[in-house]
Amino acid sequence: MGKENFVEQIADIEKDFPQWYTDVVIKTKLVDYGPVKGTMVIRPYGYAVWENIQSELNARFKECGYENAYFPLLIPMSFFTKEAEHVEGFAPEVAVVTHAGGEELSEPLAIRPTSETIIGNMYSKWLQSYRELPIKINQWANVMRWEKTTRPFLRTSEFLWHEGHSAFATAEEAEAETMKMLDVYKEFAENVLAIPVICGRKTEKEKFAGAVATYGMEAMMKDGKSLQSGTTHFLGQNFAKAFDIKFLDKDGAQKYAHTMSFGVSTRLIGALIMAHGDGRGLVLPPPVAPVQAVIIPIAAKKGGVVEACKAVKEKLEKAGVRVKFDDTDSSPGWKFNEWEMKGVPLRIELGPRDIEEGKALICRRDTLEKTAYPLDGLDKTVKQLLEVVRKDMLETARKRRDGRIVYAEDLDGILNGVESGNFVKAGWCGCRACEDEVKAKTAATARVFAEGETSKKCAVCGKKAEHTVIFARAY
Amino acid sequence: MGKENFVEQIADIEKDFPQWYTDVVIKTKLVDYGPVKGTMVIRPYGYAVWENIQSELNARFKECGYENAYFPLLIPMSFFTKEAEHVEGFAPEVAVVTHAGGEELSEPLAIRPTSETIIGNMYSKWLQSYRELPIKINQWANVMRWEKTTRPFLRTSEFLWHEGHSAFATAEEAEAETMKMLDVYKEFAENVLAIPVICGRKTEKEKFAGAVATYGMEAMMKDGKSLQSGTTHFLGQNFAKAFDIKFLDKDGAQKYAHTMSFGVSTRLIGALIMAHGDGRGLVLPPPVAPVQAVIIPIAAKKGGVVEACKAVKEKLEKAGVRVKFDDTDSSPGWKFNEWEMKGVPLRIELGPRDIEEGKALICRRDTLEKTAYPLDGLDKTVKQLLEVVRKDMLETARKRRDGRIVYAEDLDGILNGVESGNFVKAGWCGCRACEDEVKAKTAATARVFAEGETSKKCAVCGKKAEHTVIFARAY
Numbered sequence: 001m002g003k004e005n006f007v008e009q010i011a012d013i014e015k016d017f018p019q020w021y022t023d024v025v026i027k028t029k030l031v032d033y034g035p036v037k038g039t040m041v042i043r044p045y046g047y048a049v050w051e052n053i054q055s056e057l058n059a060r061f062k063e064c065g066y067e068n069a070y071f072p073l074l075i076p077m078s079f080f081t082k083e084a085e086h087v088e089g090f091a092p093e094v095a096v097v098t099h100a101g102g103e104e105l106s107e108p109l110a111i112r113p114t115s116e117t118i119i120g121n122m123y124s125k126w127l128q129s130y131r132e133l134p135i136k137i138n139q140w141a142n143v144m145r146w147e148k149t150t151r152p153f154l155r156t157s158e159f160l161w162h163e164g165h166s167a168f169a170t171a172e173e174a175e176a177e178t179m180k181m182l183d184v185y186k187e188f189a190e191n192v193l194a195i196p197v198i199c200g201r202k203t204e205k206e207k208f209a210g211a212v213a214t215y216g217m218e219a220m221m222k223d224g225k226s227l228q229s230g231t232t233h234f235l236g237q238n239f240a241k242a243f244d245i246k247f248l249d250k251d252g253a254q255k256y257a258h259t260m261s262f263g264v265s266t267r268l269i270g271a272l273i274m275a276h277g278d279g280r281g282l283v284l285p286p287p288v289a290p291v292q293a294v295i296i297p298i299a300a301k302k303g304g305v306v307e308a309c310k311a312v313k314e315k316l317e318k319a320g321v322r323v324k325f326d327d328t329d330s331s332p333g334w335k336f337n338e339w340e341m342k343g344v345p346l347r348i349e350l351g352p353r354d355i356e357e358g359k360a361l362i363c364r365r366d367t368l369e370k371t372a373y374p375l376d377g378l379d380k381t382v383k384q385l386l387e388v389v390r391k392d393m394l395e396t397a398r399k400r401r402d403g404r405i406v407y408a409e410d411l412d413g414i415l416n417g418v419e420s421g422n423f424v425k426a427g428w429c430g431c432r433a434c435e436d437e438v439k440a441k442t443a444a445t446a447r448v449f450a451e452g453e454t455s456k457k458c459a460v461c462g463k464k465a466e467h468t469v470i471f472a473r474a475y
Numbered sequence: 476m477g478k479e480n481f482v483e484q485i486a487d488i489e490k491d492f493p494q495w496y497t498d499v500v501i502k503t504k505l506v507d508y509g510p511v512k513g514t515m516v517i518r519p520y521g522y523a524v525w526e527n528i529q530s531e532l533n534a535r536f537k538e539c540g541y542e543n544a545y546f547p548l549l550i551p552m553s554f555f556t557k558e559a560e561h562v563e564g565f566a567p568e569v570a571v572v573t574h575a576g577g578e579e580l581s582e583p584l585a586i587r588p589t590s591e592t593i594i595g596n597m598y599s600k601w602l603q604s605y606r607e608l609p610i611k612i613n614q615w616a617n618v619m620r621w622e623k624t625t626r627p628f629l630r631t632s633e634f635l636w637h638e639g640h641s642a643f644a645t646a647e648e649a650e651a652e653t654m655k656m657l658d659v660y661k662e663f664a665e666n667v668l669a670i671p672v673i674c675g676r677k678t679e680k681e682k683f684a685g686a687v688a689t690y691g692m693e694a695m696m697k698d699g700k701s702l703q704s705g706t707t708h709f710l711g712q713n714f715a716k717a718f719d720i721k722f723l724d725k726d727g728a729q730k731y732a733h734t735m736s737f738g739v740s741t742r743l744i745g746a747l748i749m750a751h752g753d754g755r756g757l758v759l760p761p762p763v764a765p766v767q768a769v770i771i772p773i774a775a776k777k778g779g780v781v782e783a784c785k786a787v788k789e790k791l792e793k794a795g796v797r798v799k800f801d802d803t804d805s806s807p808g809w810k811f812n813e814w815e816m817k818g819v820p821l822r823i824e825l826g827p828r829d830i831e832e833g834k835a836l837i838c839r840r841d842t843l844e845k846t847a848y849p850l851d852g853l854d855k856t857v858k859q860l861l862e863v864v865r866k867d868m869l870e871t872a873r874k875r876r877d878g879r880i881v882y883a884e885d886l887d888g889i890l891n892g893v894e895s896g897n898f899v900k901a902g903w904c905g906c907r908a909c910e911d912e913v914k915a916k917t918a919a920t921a922r923v924f925a926e927g928e929t930s931k932k933c934a935v936c937g938k939k940a941e942h943t944v945i946f947a948r949a950y
Contacts, residue, residue, distance in 0.1 A: 034547040035554070035596055036584060044542035044612065051543065067519035068526065072509040073548075073586075073617055073633050074570075079510070092577050095549075097586065100570035100632075101621030109511060111548075111572065111586075121510055137519065142548055142617065146576030157575075158548050 010341070013279045017223040022151070024273060024281050028342050031152040038150040038157035042266065045342070046153075048290035049269055050160065054140065056192045056287060057162060057264070060184050066138040066164055071118050073142070074109040079117040082242040086116065089209020093145045095157070111144040116210065116235070116261055119165045120243030127167065127257065130249045134173065136166040143265075153270035154227070154475050161265035167245060167257040171236065174258035178234040181262045182215045185230040193268065194285040194393035195219045195275045196401050197229060198423070198470060200448030205435055208261075212236035218447045218470065220401040221274035224421025226447050226472035229271050232262035270475070275397055276366075282343025283365055285393050286386040293382055294339045295325045298332050298351030308355045312348065312378060319379035321386070340365060345389050346382060366393050405470075410459050414471050415442040423447070423472045427455025427465030434460035444471040485816070488754050492698040497626075499748060499756050503817050506627040513625040513632035517741065520817070521628075523765035524744055525635065529615065531667045531762060532637060532739070535659050541613040541639055546593050548617075549584040554592035557717040561591065564684020568620040570632070586619040591685065591710070591736055594640045595718030602732065605644050605724045609652075613639040618740075628745035629702070629950050636740035642720060642732040646711065649733035653709040656737045657690045660705040668743065669760040669868035670694045670750045671876050672704060673898070673945060675923030680910055683736075687711035693922045693945065695876040696749035699896025701922050701947035704746050707737035745950070750872055751841075757818025758840050760868050761861040768857055769814045770800045773807050773826030783830045787823065787853060794854035796861070815840060820864050821857060841868050880945075885934050889946050890917040898922070898947045902930025902940030909935035919946040 009027055011019035025031050030046035033039070042050065058068070074097060080087040090113045097109040112118065123135060144158045153159075164181065168174040182199050189197045197217040207214035211233040218226045239245065240256040249255045276283040286292050295313055297305045309325050316323040324344075326335050332349070339347055349361040360378060363370045366389050373381045401423075408414045408426045417424035424444065428434060437460045439445055446469045453468035484502055486494035500506050505521035508514070517525065533543070549572060555562040565588045572584040587593065598610060619633045628634075639656065643649040657674050664672045672692040682689035686708040693701045714720065715731040724730045751758040761767050770787055772780045784800050791798040799819075801810050807824070814822055824836040835853060838845040841864050848856045876898075883889045883901045892899035899919065903909060912935045914920050921944045928943040 032597065032600070035551055035593065036547060036549050039547040039549065041547065041597055042545040044544045047544045048542070050545075067523070069519045069522045070517040070525075070635060072511060072514040072516065073619070074511050074514065076510055095572050095575035095584075097570050098573045099583075101623070102567050108574075109570075118510065122507065122516055125507070142545075144548070144575075148576070160545060 010279070010281060013222070013277070020277075021274060024277055024341075025152050028282055030269065030273075033152070036157070038147060040152045040156045040158075042160070045290055046269060049272070049284070049288050050266060052288040052290070053192075053268055054162070057188060060188060061138050061162075061164065064136070064180070064184065065134075066136045066166075069137045069139055070141065071115050071122065071139055073112055075112055075115075075118045077108045077110055079121065080110065082117065083210045083238055085238075086210035086242075090114065090145075093147065095144045095146055112141070113143055113145045114261075114263070115139065115141070115143075115163055116165065116239050116259075117243065120239045120245055120259070123165075123167055123257070123259075124244045124246070127245055127247050130169050130247050133247060133257065134166055134168045134177075136164070138162055138164040151270075153266055153273070159266045161263050163261060163263040165259065165261045167240070167259045169247070169249065169255070169257065171258045174236070174260045175234050178213070178215060178232045178260045178262070181260075182217065182232045185217050185232070185262070185264065189217060189219065189229060190394055191390075192285070192287045193272055193275075194390055194397060195229070195271055196394060196398040198448060198450075200451050200470070202231075202448055203435060203446045203469070205432060206446060208233045210235065210238055212238065216448050218472070218474075219271050219275055220404065220423060220472075221271070221475070222277065222400075223274070224404055224418070224423075224472070226423065226474040227267065227271045227274065228447070228474065229268055230262070230264040233260060235259045235261060276393060277343070280337070281341030283393070284343035284345060286345045286390045289343065289345050290322065291324045291339075291342070291344045292322045292386055293324075293346040293348055294344045295323065295348045295350060296332055296335045296339070297327065298349055298354070300327070302352040304355055305350060305352060308375075309350050312350065312360065312375070315379045316382055319383055321379070321382055346385055348382075364389055366396070408459055409457075411438065411441050414438060414444060414459055418442055418444040418471065418473050423470050425450050425453065425455070425468055425470055426459035427457050428467050428469045429458035429461055429463045430466035431461075434458055438471055442471070444473050446470070447472050447474060485754070485756060488697070488752070495752075496749060499752055499816075500627050503757055505744065505748075508627070511632070513622060515627045515631045515633075517635070520765055521744060524747070524759070524763050525741060527763040527765070528667075528743055529637070531663060535663060536613050536637075536639065539611070539655070539659065540609075541611045541641075544612045544614055545616065546590050546597065546614055548587055550587050550590075550593045552583045552585055554596065555585065557592065558685045558713055560713075561685035561717075565589065565620075568622065570619045570621055587616070588618055588620045589736075589738070590614065590616070590618075590638055591640065591714050591734075592718065595714045595720055595734070598640075598642055598732070598734075599719045599721070602642065602720055602722050605722050608722060608732065609641055609643045609648065611639070611641040613637055626745075628741055628748070634741045636738050638736060638738040640734065640736045642715070642734045644722070644724065644730070644732065646733045649711070649735045650709050653688070653690060653707045653735045653737070656735075657692065657707045660692050660707070660737070660739065664692060664694065664704060665869055666865075667760070667762045668747055668750075669865055669872060670704070670746055671869060671873040673923060673925075675926050675945070677706075677923055678910060678921045678944070680907060681921060683708045685710065685713055687713065691923050693947070693949075694746050694750055695879065695898060695947075696746070696950070697752065697875075698749070699879055699893070699898075699947070701898065701949040702742065702746045702749065703922070703949065704743060705737070705739040708735060710734045710736060751868060752818070755812070756816030758868070759818035759820060761820045761865045764818065764820050765797065766799045766814075766817070766819045767797045767861055768799075768821040768823055769819045770798065770823045770825060771807055771810045771814070772802065773824055773829070775802070777827040779830055780825060780827060783850075784825050787825065787835065787850070790854045791857055794858055796854070796857055821860055823857075839864055841871070883934055884932075886913065886916050889913060889919060889934055893917055893919045893946065893948050898945050900925050900928065900930070900943055900945055901934035902932050903942050903944045904933035904936055904938045905941035906936070909933055913946055917946070919948050921945070922947050922949065
């Protein structure tokens with residue numbers, strides 16, 4: 001009955017998705033609430049997922065020529081006022097340090113909500129000649145945005161993220177980089193997180209405060225809502241002018257640089273949970289799972305079982321699999337549920353009869369299929385299976401997502417679409433009033449432009465459509 | 476004349492050590508000053524050193540059973556007052572957030588100067604049974620201590636560090652862990668940073684605010700001053716009682732846990748610079764050098780030179796060496812100086828004649844020795860040389876340090892000793908007045924107890940000595 005014990009601890013995913021989410025993140029010990037409202041403690045199991053995400057992204061950024069660095073947490077408040085849109089967007093959610101070292105500060109300091117300003121200030125100091133361009137720097141850091149309603153990973157006052165910042169001689173290069181890094185995100189989301197994403201440009205309303213254009217990648221969660229999972233921003237010369245990022249060009253003229261930035265955060269862990277999780281808990285894609293395979297002994301007290309488990313563990317470790325041998329006292333059934341809840345991609349069961357027959361039972365977390373494989377060559381089998389699971393998880397999520405994209409001709413259509421848990425494609429005239437109207441009537445927002453699609457008329461006002469937009473309710 | 480151009484940019488290490496330090500950290504682009512007084516920007520070259528330090532320490536911590544996690548930046552001010560000594564020690568240097576999200580907070584929040592309080596609060600929530608002990612968690616994070624006088628890496632208002640925090644059922648285990656992690660630090664300092672360290676217990680005056688006992692590792696810089704490079708703290712039940720970290724023991728009784736903590740920071744980069752640097756700039760130990768070998772073409776325009784350099788680069792990369800091929804337009808002389816200043820352990824010179832003769836010249840940064848080696852098997856040669864450099868750097872630093880430890884019988888002796896750039900061993904009666912007197916008269920402080928040595932009388936008051944103390948001027 002161990003199974004029921006566990007499952008009943010998690011709210012029913014079909015009946016109460018938000019409570020299911022909260023139960024899963026807390027009970028699998030991914031995260032806990034910090035003592036200050038809106039903050040989270042990322043526990044070892046959650047942080048290990050983050051470290052795997054970091055290592056995958058770091059490799060990709062390095063490939064694109066980025067170097068890591070670290071800029072200060074505290075930014076003079078005056079920096080924010082230098083870029084008009086930026087201050088408007090971020091000032092309301094900034095946390096402010098007014099006292100330090102027992103004294104009141106002469107100027108209040110903001111805890112970074114994002115670092116375009118302070119990095120712009122440094123680039124201005126460093127950059128002299130076109131020869132030093134492009135500058136490509138990435139930072140892994142904590143940032144803070146004071147939010148009224150918070151949920152672990154999805155929206156917390158402090159979160160961890162990376163932010164890439166680059167500067168170029170021309171607008172074309174900066175724009176190309178904005179699109180390139182969006183592609184890098186997409187490839188990462190699909191191949192590493194097994195999450196299919198829709199990428200595209202954001203509306204003026206939804207863009208980053210201070211950007212010329214923002215591009216986002218949107219992922220569909222199991223409840224049909226969208227989670228913005230990463231954004232890239234073409235900043236034009238907005239920050240270059242505000243922070244005096246200039247260089248001496250080949251032609252002897254002083255010119256402003258063109259900059260862009262991009263970031264993803266610990267939100268991605270929320271995306272993983274809600275894109276793949278099921279009634280039993282987490283389902284983690286192999287590339288970021290802290291434990292990729294767990295070995296569970298059956299009738300562990302029988303001679304040879306523990307030894308056989310240890311031998312399999314050693315073999316898998318040598319093959320580079322993140323493996324755990326659960327040799328605790330709990331019953332196999334209890335362990336099955338525990339590790340299913342924790343989303344471990346493969347469970348390897350080994351009992352006396354299996355050993356006798358020279359095989360092991362492997363249960364896939366994503367499909368719950370159980371198959372016997374020969375112990376001989378089990379390391380290769382496991383590695384192949386992990387790869388199959390990764391691909392299948394992506395395809396399963398893609399099919400689910402593709403089946404939940406609908407078209408609408410009017411506001412009612414958008415409302416019906418999102419209420420049934422869909423992404424809705426609809427025409428939009430391009431005006432803010434119509435965009436606001438959609439939100440007011442349907443609680444859906446414009447996620448991204450559906451690239452390459454052309455609607456004839458705006459679903460709100462009926463005028464000529466300028467864009468096809470993907471509307472969805474969003475986290 | 477490129478050489479002179481460079482060398483003259485750095486102050487003379489013999490004449491003005493502090494200016495030499497500042498010149499080196501800024502001109503090698505390890506670091507820059509942030510816009511807020513006392514903050515630093517860790518530039519890519521410096522951050523790469525930090526990443527290498529992290530990866531070496533992470534492997535060691537994992538070996539000791541630690542898992543990484545992340546706790547919130549902001550700590551309620553009330554947490555600090557729960558441990559009387561702790562608040563006294565840290566409150567004066569705390570940065571305080573009073574406003575966030577456009578409103579004044581009901582309780583001011585401290586930016587963590589260290590995380591014993593908030594981690595204690597969480598451990599209290601998590602810990603229930605003796606079965607869950609020990610808890611061993613490590614965090615990589617930024618912390619903030621508002622300092623009046625700051626210097627890059629050595630003392631900055633914000634710095635990066637790791638902090639390990641563990642909880643045990645018994646005092647003996649917590650004390651043993653405190654000593655074990657000190658040993659881990661020592662092994663790391665010597666084998667990775669090539670810095671010989673002296674480890675020992677700190678006096679009551681110098682201990683961590685709230686600890687029962689603090690142990691430190693002290694490293695001698697080239698000016699004879701000491702740099703505290705890492706500390707481990709046995710916290711007894713001080714924080715367990717303040718934060719209610721309790722567990723149900725085997726015997727059915729509720730008991731307070733015994734905790735310990737330990738940390739090293741970006742200060743270590745300062746230690747590296749001042750323990751090994753010379754008149755030409757940095758000398759980086761191979762395990763943490765961002766570039767371990769730089770290839771410089773001689774007469775690069777002659778046929779085959781660039782190709783030969785590229786082939787060597789590829790071979791070294793395959794062997795796991797962090798290698799750079801400097802194919803810029805600058806002259807070889809200019810490059811020599813640039814990479815010497817940046818402290819790259821090995822320089823590989825390749826010209827047409829070398830290639831003809833099937834060899835390459837390798838110049839060691841630590842000794843400046845230049846030797847020709849066959850191109851055949853150069854990957855193995857380079858790997859062996861990096862290991863030789865690492866060992867020799869440690870031995871060189873150890874010999875220098877050992878030659879600068881003297882004994883003193885009285886205050887004059889301590890003063891003479893430290894003024895000549897030595898560590899001074901002297902007897903101490905154990906009273907605070909005498910410790911203060913040493914500082915007042917000599918500007919030296921008690922670094923650590925010299926374990927195993929027994930002085931007869933206190934160098935200040937002449938009474939019976941309780942300890943032999945290592946006194947030094949310190950960063």
